[in-house]
Amino acid sequence: MRVNSFPKNDRTNGWFNVLGEQPAARVFSGESKADWVIVGGGFSGLGAARRLGELRPNDRIVLLEAGRIGENASGRNSGFVIDLPHNFSQEQPEHDLRQIRVNRMAIAWLAELVERHQIRCQWSHRGKVHVAATRQGRKNLEVMAQRLTGLGEANEHWDKARLTAYLGTDYFDYGLFTPGCILMQPAALVTGLARSLPGNVEIYEESAVTGFEDGATKTLETAGGKVTTSQVILATNGWTPAFGFLERQLLTMHTFASLTRPLTTAEQAALGGEGDWGTIPSTLGGTTMRYTRDHRLLIRRSLRYRPDFTITDGDQARILGEHHETFAKRFPMIPDVGFEHTWGGVLCMSRNHVPKCGLLADGVWAAVCQNAVGAAKGTISGRAVAELAAGADTDLVADMTAYEELQRFPPAWITSLAFRARIAHAQLTARKEA
Numbered sequence: 001m002r003v004n005s006f007p008k009n010d011r012t013n014g015w016f017n018v019l020g021e022q023p024a025a026r027v028f029s030g031e032s033k034a035d036w037v038i039v040g041g042g043f044s045g046l047g048a049a050r051r052l053g054e055l056r057p058n059d060r061i062v063l064l065e066a067g068r069i070g071e072n073a074s075g076r077n078s079g080f081v082i083d084l085p086h087n088f089s090q091e092q093p094e095h096d097l098r099q100i101r102v103n104r105m106a107i108a109w110l111a112e113l114v115e116r117h118q119i120r121c122q123w124s125h126r127g128k129v130h131v132a133a134t135r136q137g138r139k140n141l142e143v144m145a146q147r148l149t150g151l152g153e154a155n156e157h158w159d160k161a162r163l164t165a166y167l168g169t170d171y172f173d174y175g176l177f178t179p180g181c182i183l184m185q186p187a188a189l190v191t192g193l194a195r196s197l198p199g200n201v202e203i204y205e206e207s208a209v210t211g212f213e214d215g216a217t218k219t220l221e222t223a224g225g226k227v228t229t230s231q232v233i234l235a236t237n238g239w240t241p242a243f244g245f246l247e248r249q250l251l252t253m254h255t256f257a258s259l260t261r262p263l264t265t266a267e268q269a270a271l272g273g274e275g276d277w278g279t280i281p282s283t284l285g286g287t288t289m290r291y292t293r294d295h296r297l298l299i300r301r302s303l304r305y306r307p308d309f310t311i312t313d314g315d316q317a318r319i320l321g322e323h324h325e326t327f328a329k330r331f332p333m334i335p336d337v338g339f340e341h342t343w344g345g346v347l348c349m350s351r352n353h354v355p356k357c358g359l360l361a362d363g364v365w366a367a368v369c370q371n372a373v374g375a376a377k378g379t380i381s382g383r384a385v386a387e388l389a390a391g392a393d394t395d396l397v398a399d400m401t402a403y404e405e406l407q408r409f410p411p412a413w414i415t416s417l418a419f420r421a422r423i424a425h426a427q428l429t430a431r432k433e434a
Contacts, residue, residue, distance in 0.1 A: 001211065001212055001213065001243075001244060002210065002211055003208075003209050003210050003211060003212055003242045003243060004242060005239055005241075005242040005309070006066045006208040006209065006210075006239055006242065007066045007067050007072060007073070007208070007239065007309075007346075008066075008067075008309075009067040009068070009071050009072060010343070011071065012341060012342065012343040012344075013070075013071050013075055013076050013187065013341070013343045013345075014257070014258075014259035014298075014340060014341025014342075014343060015070070015075055015076065015079070015185055015186055015187035015188070015259070016068070016070045016071040016075050016187040017341055018259075018296075018340075018341075019070065019187055019188060019191065022068070022070070022191070025068060025204075025205035025206045026203065026204055026205060027204060027205065027206050027207055027224055028062075028064060028204035028207035028222050028224050028225055028227070029224035029225045030224070030225045031225055031226050031227070031228075032062075032225075032227050032228075033060075033227065033228050033229065034060045034061065034062040034202075034227055034228075034229045035056065035059035035060050035061065035229065035230070035231065036052055036056070036059060036060070036061045036062070036229060036231045036232075036233065036389075037061075037062045037063075037064065037218070037220055037227055037229045037231070037232050037233070038052075038061065038062070038063040038064070038232075038233045038235060039063075039064050039209055039220070039232065039233070039234050039235060039236050039243075040063075040064075040065065040066075040234065040235030040236045040237070041063055041064075041065030041069040041072060041074075041190075041194065041203065041205065041235075042069075042072055042073055042074030042190065042235060042237075042374070042378060043074045043190065043370075043374055043375055043378030043379045043382065044235035044237075044367040044368065044370070044378040044379070044381050044382035044385075045063055045065070045233070045235035045367075045382060046063075046069075046074075046190065046193045046194055046197070046379075046382065047367070047378065047379040047380065047381070047382025047383045047386070048233050048235060048367055048382035048383065048385055048386040049061055049063050049197055049198075049201045049203075049382075049386075050113075050193070050197055050198065050201070050382075050383070050386075051382070051383045051386035051387060051390075052201075052233075052386040052389075052390060053197060053198030053199075053200050053201045054198060055386065055387065055390040055392060056200075056390060057198065057200060058200070059200060060200060060202070061200055061201045061202065062202050062204065062227055062229075063201060063202065063203045063204065064204050064207045064208075064209055064220065064222065064227075065203065065204065065205045065206075065207060066206070066207070066208035066209070067205065067206065067208075068205050068206065069190055069191055069194045069203070069205060070186075070187035070188070070190050070191040070194075071187070072190075073237070073345050073346050073374070074186060074190045074374060074375070074378065075186050075187035075190050075191075076186070076187075076257070076343060076344070076345030077186050077345060077374055077375065078186075078257060078278070078288050078290055078298060078300045079122075079183055079184050079185055079186050079278065079290055079292070079298070080128060080181055080182070080183060080184075080278055080280070080375065081106070081107055081110060081181065081182035081183075081184060081375040081376050082103065082128070082181050082373050082375070082376055083100060083103045083104050083107055083178075083180035083181060083376065084099075084100060084103070084148070084153065084178055084180065084181075085099045085100065086353075086371065086372060086373055087353045087371070088144070088147045090147075093150065093151060096147075096151055097151060098399050098402065100151070100153070101399065102376075102377075102380045102384075102396065102399050102400065103373070103376040103377065103380070104180070105380055105396065106375075106376040106377070106379040106380035106383075107180075107182055107376060109379065109380070109383065110182075110189075110375075110379060111123070111182070113193065113196065114189070114192070116196075117192060117195075117196035119188070119189060119192030119193065119196070120188060120192070121184045121185045121186075121188035121189040121192055122183070122184055122185040122188065122276075122292060122293045122294070123182060123183075123184050123189070124182065124183040124184065124276055124293065125182055126181070126182075126183045126276055126277060126278065127177055127178055127179040127180065127181050128177070128178060128181035128183075128278045128279065128280055129158065129163070129166070129167075129175045129176065129177050129277065129278070129279050129280070130144065130175065130176040130177075130178075130279070130280045130281070130282055131163065131167075131172040131174070131175045131279045131280070131281065131282065132172060132173060132174045132175070132282040132433070133171060133172050133173055133432045133433055134173075134282075134430075134432050134433060136282075136283070136429075137174070137281075137282035137283055137286070137430075137433050138173065138174040138282070140282045140283060141174060141175075141176040141282050144176060145157065145176055148178065153178070153180075154178065154179055154180075155176055155177065155178050156176070156177040156178075157174075157175075157176060158174070158175035158176070158177055159173075159174065159175075160172065160173050160174070162175070163175045164273075165272075165273070165274070166273055166274050166277060167273045167274075167277060167279065167291075168271040168272040168273030168291075168331075168333075169271075169273075169330045169331055171329060171330045172279075175279075181278070183276065183277075183278050183290070184375075185292065186375065189375075204222075207222045207223075207224065208222060208223070209221065209222060209243075210222060210223060211226075212243050212244070214244070214361060214364065216230070216362075216363075217229070217230060218230065218231075218232050218363060218364070220232070230363050231363050231365070231389060232363060232364050232365065233365045233366070233367065233382075233385055233386070233389065234360070234364065234365065234366045234367075234368065235366075235367050235368065235378075235382060236366075236368060237250070237252075237346070237348035237368050237369060237370070238250050238251075238252035238309075238346055238348040240366065240368050245360045245361070245364070245366065246356065246360070246366070246368070246406065248408045248409050248411075248412075249350060249351075249356075249406040249407070249408055249409065250348055250349070250350060250368070250369055250406070251307075251348070251349050251350070251351070251409060251415065251419065252306075252307060252309070252346050252347065252348055252349075253303060253304070253305055253306075253346070253347045253349065253419075253423075254303070254304040254305075254306050254309075254311060254344045254345070254346055254347075255300060255301070255302065255303055255304075255344070255345060255347060256300065256301070256302040256304075256319045256323070256342065256343065256344045256345075257288075257298055257299065257300040257342070257343060257344075257345070258298070258299050258300075258320065258323040258327075258339040258341065258342040258343075259296055259297075259298045259339065259340060259341045259342075260296050260297045260298075260337050260338065260339055260340060261296065261337070261338070261340045262294055262295045262296055263295045263296070263297070263334065263337060267334045267337060268295055270333045270334050271291075271331065271333060271334055272333075273291070275291060275293075275295070276291065276292065276293050277290070277291050278290045278291075281430070281433050281434075282433060283426065283429070283430040283433050284303075284422075284423075284426040284430065285301075285303070285423075285426035285427040285428075285429065285430030285431075285433065285434055286301070286430050286433035286434055287299060287300065287301040287326050287433065287434050288300040288301070289330070297327070297331065297337070299323045299326050299327055299339075301322060301323065301326055301434055302318075302319045302322050302323070303423045303426070303427070304319075304344075304423075305416065305419045305420050305423060307412065307416065309346065311344055316342070319342065319344075320339070320342050322434075323339065323342065324339070326434060327339075347371075347372045347374075348368065348369050348370065348371070349369065349371045349372060350369050350371060350406045350407065351406070351407040351408070351409055352404065352406065352407045353371050354369075354371075354403040354404055354405075354406060355367075355368065355369045355370060355371065355377060355381055355400070355403060356368050356369050356406055357381045357384050357385050357388070357400040357401065357403070358385065358388060358400075358401055359388075365385050365388070365389045366385065367381040367382045367384070367385040368381075369406070380396070380400070381400060383396065384396050384397055384399075384400035384401075385400075388400075388401065
C-alpha cells in the first residue's frame with residue numbers, strides 16, 4: 001500500500017535552529033534486510049530503538065525518520081517532562097497512580113541517559129507551576145490540588161506575591177506548584193538521545209516511508225530504496241492510520257510556539273523573577289510559557305484542528321499576532337523583545353485519553369498516542385513496546401498493556417464539528433488565560 005501521509009516539517013522549529021549547524025542527514029538508500037524496522041525518530045521511536053538494542057545486541061535495527069530528529073514533533077514541544085497525569089480518573093485512582101509510576105520511570109531513565117552520555121539539554125529538576133489569572137482558572141487548580149493530595153502527591157498553593165517573585169510577571173493571581181516535572185531543551189535532548197544509541201541501531205533521516213507491504217515478510221519503501229523485515233514498530237502517532245491501522249481512533253491537533261532571542265542583561269533585570277521556569281495554564285485555551293537557562297522566553301498557545309496536517313500562511317500570520325498579544329500582556333516591562341522563531345507541532349490524542357502500546361498485527365507493533373505528554377509517555381511507551389516485542393516479562397510491560405483499548409471517534413465530519421467547537425469555546429472562555 002502507498003503511504004501518502006507523513007510529516008513534512010517546515011524547518012521553523014526554534015529549539016532545533018538554535019542548536020547551530022547539525023551533521024548532514026544519513027538518508028536511506030538501496031535494498032537491504034533488517035531484523036527490526038522502527039518508523040519514527042521521536043521519543044517513542046528512540047526509546048524503542050535503545051531498548052531493543054540492549055535486549056537484542058546482535059540484531060540489525062533500522063530506524064526511519066521522515067524529517068530530522070530534533071526538528072520533528074518531539075523536538076517541537078515546550079520542554080517539559082511531566083510526571084503527573086493531565087487527565088485525572090475520578091473513579092479509578094489506581095489509573096492515575098499507574099500513570100505517575102510509568103512517567104517517573106521515564107524521567108529516571110532519561111535522567112540516567114543525560115548523565116551517562118553528557119547530553120547538554122538544559123536538564124533541570126525545577127518542577128512546574130500551573131497558573132491562573134481568573135476565578136474559574138483558580139477553581140480548576142483547586143480541584144486539581146484536591147486530587148493530587150488524595151493521591152499523596154506534593155503540591156503547593158502559591159499566591160500572587162509568590163508567583164510574581166518566581167516569574168517576574170505579575171499577570172497571574174494564583175498558582176499550583178508541583179515539584180516532579182523536569183524542564184529541558186527538547187531538540188537538544190532528542191538529538192543527544194539519537195547520537196548515543198547502541199551500535200546495532202542505524203538511523204536514517206529524511207527517509208519517509210512511502211510504501212508498506214504487510215505479510216510474513218514486511219517491506220517498507222522510501223524514496224531511496226526498500227528494507228524488508230519480519231518485525232516493525234510504528235512510533236508514528238497521528239500518522240499511524242496511513243499504514244492501515246487505528247482508523248478513527250487517533251485525533252491530531254496543532255499547537256504553536258514562539259521563542260525570543262536571549263534577553264540582554266538589562267532585560268533580565270527588568271523581568272526579574274528566579275529564572276529557569278515553566279508554567280502550564282489552568283484551562284484548555286490558555287498559554288504555556290518557559291523561561292530558559294539561556295534567557296529566552298517561550299509562548300505556546302493557539303490551537304488548530306487540521307486533520308490534513310495543513311497550516312496556511314494566513315494561519316501563521318494570525319498565530320504570530322496572537323503570540324505578540326500574549327507576550328505584551330505578560331511582559332510589559334520588556335516591550336522591545338521580539339520573537340526569533342515561530343513554529344507548529346502536532347499532538348496526538350485518543351478519545352479515552354489512553355495510549356496504544358502493543359501488537360497491531362502479526363509482527364507489527366505500535367507505541368503511539370501520548371495525549372500531549374510526549375516526552376515521558378513517549379519514552380516509556382517506546383521502551384515498553386520493545387520489551388514486549390522482544391519477549392521480556394517486566395513490570396513495565398504489565399503496566400503499559402493494562403490500558404483499555406482506544407475508543408473510536410465518530411465519523412470525521414462529526415468529530416471535526418465537535419472539536420472545532422470545543423476549541424472555539426475554550427478560547428472564548430479563557431481569553432484572559434490566553
